[in-house]
Each structure stands twice: as structure tokens, then as C-alpha cells.
Amino acid sequence: MMMQTCICMVVGVVLLTLGSAVSLPANNHIIENQVKELQDMGCKPVMQKVLVVDLLDETDDLIEMLYFYPQAVAVRRCVEDCSFCGNNHGKIKGRCVASSREEKTFVVTYYENTSPPTKHQRTMTTVEHTQCGCRT
Amino acid sequence: MMMQTCICMVVGVVLLTLGSAVSLPANNHIIENQVKELQDMGCKPVMQKVLVVDLLDETDDLIEMLYFYPQAVAVRRCVEDCSFCGNNHGKIKGRCVASSREEKTFVVTYYENTSPPTKHQRTMTTVEHTQCGCRT
Structure with missing residues (x-):
């Protein structure tokens, strides 16, 4: 026992x-x-959808157009929620921000509100982030 | 001439x-x-950084701990800004939302504010999106 x-x-x-x-x-x-x-x-540019309407001034007449497309453009951006700046323990050190930028050119087709609607095209630009870096 | x-x-x-x-x-x-x-x-889950502190209740004692890590967890989510639901002309049709979910389990190490600090580990969970779909 x-x-x-x-x-x-x-x-x-x-x-x-x-x-x-x-x-x-x-x-x-x-x-x-x-x-x-x-x-x-990591901390690198990721594709983001940017709405064309968000790139227009309030006074832009494109807003009043019958219809325009594409309604969005895919642009590379440094996005904090898609990135990690930190050490091997998972401690966050700094934020992922753009260290290099260039202009992205894109074309929008729109129809003027005439009868019949008339088709136009406009070349627009927005900022694209080509490189990101961790900034503490 | x-x-x-x-x-x-x-x-x-x-x-x-x-x-x-x-x-x-x-x-x-x-x-x-x-x-x-x-x-x-497309419309698919993308890796997102979620801060552990954002997953805690205000009353959670982990907030008062000396130090915990990892401070973030990478979780697959359906993210509207990283997705496109639309047609061949670039017209937006609907939003990209989660159509299937599961719990993601992760572990956090923390040190209690004693002298000397005592090390603990806690298993936590958060929602992970396993599939996304365009919802009009």
C-alpha cells in the first residue's frame, strides 16, 4: 500500500x-x-480602394454628372491596420507611414446630363505611396 | 506652293x-x-492588425498590468477599403462583408505589477472572417 x-x-x-x-x-x-x-x-504599400467621389472638391461639376465610372480607383497606400511596426515580442514600436510617394494618374468616363447624354473622359490624379517605413 | x-x-x-x-x-x-x-x-479576408487593448473590456485587469505582449494580433477580416464589389465598368455594387466566421485563439503574456513582477499567460479569442461576400 x-x-x-x-x-x-x-x-x-x-x-x-x-x-x-x-x-x-x-x-x-x-x-x-x-x-x-x-x-x-510588415510595413509596405497595400492596395486600397479610393472612391472617386472622395477625391472631388464639393464644387466639382463631376458630382452632378449623370453617371461616371470607374467609381473607384485602386491605389497603393501605407495603412496602419494592415501593417506591423514592432519587435520580436510583439511590442508595437511606431507607425507605418509613407516614406515615398508618387502621383497615380487615372481616367474617368462620365456622361453629361444632356439629351442625349454626352460622353466625356477626364484624367485625374491621386497620391500613391510607393514605400512605407516605421516611424517611432 | x-x-x-x-x-x-x-x-x-x-x-x-x-x-x-x-x-x-x-x-x-x-x-x-x-x-x-x-x-x-476582390472580396476576400485580408490580414488586419487588431490591438489587444481594443479587445479588452474597460474593467479588464489586463489593462493595469505592468506589460503585456504581443500587443497586437493579426486577424483575417473582410475590409471594405481593401475590397471591390462591382461590375466590369467599375461601378460599385454592394459591400464586402463576412459570410463565414470562426474564433481565433491567441495567447498573451503579461506581468503582474508585483515585486518582482510575476509572469502570467492568458488565452484570448477574437472573431476571424474566413469568407467574405459582396452584399448589395
Whole structure:
């Protein structure tokens, strides 16, 4: 009986030790993977949809046009929510901001509100971020 | 002299005709590329950085901890600004929203404000979007 109790205690201690020894490194491995996922996001331009209407002044007559398209343009931008600036522990250090820009030119077709509607095209520009960097 | 003027006029007319004939299809080609860039964005989950602090209740004691990490977690989400729901002309039709979700589990290490600080780990969850769809 004494022997059995002793064996049970030893087995118990061994299992507990193994348990804590295994669970912490397992969690550490999980955290490492989490940080890797953050680091894979990096800090680089990502494609964003920009609405043409948001690029117009309030006074722009394009707003009153019957119809224009494309209604949006895909532009590379540095986006904080799509980026990670931080260290190997997942501590955030700084924000991902544009370090280099250029103008992106695009064309919009629109129809003037005449009868019949007359088709026009306009060349427009917006800022594209060509490089991003972590700024602390 | 008459002959030269005539040739100049003919050349001029030909160039003008060629010019307009070339410029409109060229613009149409530019617009096609613009729409292709929008369509390439599609409507699918993209990696987003979510701050752990934004996932906590105001009453959560983790906020008062000395230090915790990772401070963020990368989660797949359907993001309107990273997506395009529309037709071949670049007309927007609907929004890109989650059509399928699952819980993402992650681990946060934190140090309790004792002397010396004691290390703990907490398993947390947040919603991950596994599929997105255009909803009109």
C-alpha cells in the first residue's frame, strides 16, 4: 500500500512537471507564431480602394454628372491596420507611414446630363505611396 | 506652293484622325486596367492588425498590468477599403462583408505589477472572417 502511494505520488509529480514543462513552451511557440503573423504583415504599400467621389472638391461639376465610372480607383497606400511596426515580442514600436510617394494618374468616363447624354473622359490624379517605413 | 499646302492639310487631317482614333481606345485600355486592379482586390479576408487593448473590456485587469505582449494580433477580416464589389465598368455594387466566421485563439503574456513582477499567460479569442461576400 505504502509502495503504491509512493508510486502514485512520483507519477503525479512527474506528470505535473511534464505538464508545466510542456505547456509553457507550447504557449511560447504559439506566441512566436502570432508575432510571425504580425511581422509578415510588415510595413509596405497595400492596395486600397479610393472612391472617386472622395477625391472631388464639393464644387466639382463631376458630382452632378449623370453617371461616371470607374467609381473607384485602386491605389497603393501605407495603412496602419494592415501593417506591423514592432519587435520580436510583439511590442508595437511606431507607425507605418509613407516614406515615398508618387502621383497615380487615372481616367474617368462620365456622361453629361444632356439629351442625349454626352460622353466625356477626364484624367485625374491621386497620391500613391510607393514605400512605407516605421516611424517611432 | 498649292501642292505643299494641300499635302500639309492632308497630313494634318490624317494625324488628327489617327490621334482621336488612337487616344480613345488608349483611354479605354487605361480604364480596363484600372477596373482590373479593382477586381484583383476582390472580396476576400485580408490580414488586419487588431490591438489587444481594443479587445479588452474597460474593467479588464489586463489593462493595469505592468506589460503585456504581443500587443497586437493579426486577424483575417473582410475590409471594405481593401475590397471591390462591382461590375466590369467599375461601378460599385454592394459591400464586402463576412459570410463565414470562426474564433481565433491567441495567447498573451503579461506581468503582474508585483515585486518582482510575476509572469502570467492568458488565452484570448477574437472573431476571424474566413469568407467574405459582396452584399448589395
